Amino acid sequence: MEYFLAVVIVVGVIIFLKFGIRRITILEYEKGLKYVKGKFKSTVEPGQYWYTPYFTIIQKLDVRPxxxxxxxxxxxxxxxxxxxxxxxxxxxxxxxxxxxxxxxxxxxxxxxxxxxxxxxxxxxxxxxxxxxxxxxxxxxxxxxxxxxxxxxxxxxxxxxxxxxxxPGKLKEIFAQVVNAKKEGLAALEKARGETAALRNLANAAKMIEGNPNLMQLRLVQAFGNSSGNTLILGMPSEAVTVPIFKGSASKEHTGKARE
Missing domain, CATH: 3.30.479.30 (Band 7 domain)
Structure with missing residues (x-):
């Protein structure tokens, strides 16, 4: 009798292990494919589930990007x-x-x-x-x-x-095209600078033509930054000699010049 009970227990354990309930955990980044008797039934979301492996299979699938x-x-x-x-x-x-x-x-x-x-x-x-x-x-x-x-x-x-x-040859051609474009842009920028400088000179010439005294004032400003120079300004009846000393406090030296 005891032998018979032991056999029944062993057989029961084997049946339970083979056909019993099992647990599966589907993680957050996974989804499960549930098959019952080989046929797809549903998609299983993350979580913990119990199933009977004799009839059901749950296949995990990583769904991360x-x-x-x-x-x-x-x-x-x-x-x-x-x-x-x-x-x-x-x-x-x-x-x-x-x-x-x-x-x-x-x-x-x-x-x-x-x-x-x-x-x-x-x-x-x-x-x-x-x-x-x-x-x-x-x-x-x-x-x-x-x-x-x-x-x-x-x-x-x-x-x-x-x-x-x-292709190799095409790379060289494109490199030449890029260099040519850069050189063209540099030449264009230089031409723009020269045009702007000429425009400024033309404007200055018009201003001097309308007011000649501007040239004398500009010369005074230019020589004022140098030392040991003498600037003679022509006047209608006389000329004034102005010695310019950079950094000197004496500015009272005047004299008459012959016309």
């Missing part, structure tokens, strides 16, 4: 230039049921959608637009890809054109 980088994609611009462009994207799983059960590999599918959209966009613009409008192209890439990515159960957070690389 993920960063992906697609490097060195060769694309052809509208003017026939081959470029290598790298893309940086940030996304998260929005619908675990679709991302896991409807798509075999959602990350590979995302790569493909980004690559196709990039080729489509770059193929409609020339190389100058690619260089000057990188931010606009990133926004356009986001707008084209986002609806298709949503169908994969994902949410696209951001997409950016990270690096744009040109």
């Amino acid at each position: 993920r960063f992906v980088s697609i490097t060195g994609q060769e694309v052809l611009s509208a003017d026939g230039v081959t470029l290598k462009i790298s893309i940086a994207a940030n996304f998260e799983i929005n619908d675990p049921n679709v991302a896991i059960n409807k798509v075999k590999n959602f990350q590979e599918a995302l790569y493909l959608e980004l690559q196709l959209a990039l080729r489509e966009i770059i193929g409609t613009v020339d190389i100058d637009s690619v260089l000057s409008g990188r931010n606009e192209l990133s926004k356009k890439l986001m707008g084209v890809t986002e609806p298709k990515v949503t169908e994969l159960g994902l949410r696209l957070i951001s997409v950016n054109l990270k690096d744009i690389m040109f």
Whole structure:
């Protein structure tokens, strides 16, 4: 009798361990996929749950945002230039049921959608637009890809054109163009400065022509900053000799000069 009870207890323990209730904890950054007899039933939110493993399986899924980088994609611009462009994207799983059960590999599918959209966009613009409008192209890439990515159960957070690389000869050409632009800007700025100086001289000449005494006053101001010089100012009936001593307090030396 005791032997029979022991066997019953052992069998009961085995049955409980195999078919009994188990506990699972889904963390804050996770979601659970609940399957009953192999069929998807629901998405389980973070928390602690009890389930029967004989009938039910709960699969954990990390739903934190993920960063992906697609490097060195060769694309052809509208003017026939081959470029290598790298893309940086940030996304998260929005619908675990679709991302896991409807798509075999959602990350590979995302790569493909980004690559196709990039080729489509770059193929409609020339190389100058690619260089000057990188931010606009990133926004356009986001707008084209986002609806298709949503169908994969994902949410696209951001997409950016990270690096744009040109063929070797084209790099040299663009370097020459950049240098030429800088030299042109420097020459233009120099010409503007010379034009402003000539304009100031012309204005000064007009002022002196209207009032000749301004020239004498300007000469006095110029020689006033020097030492040991004598300035003779012509007057209608006589000339006045003014010795200028820098820093000297004596300013009473005057004399008459012959006309």
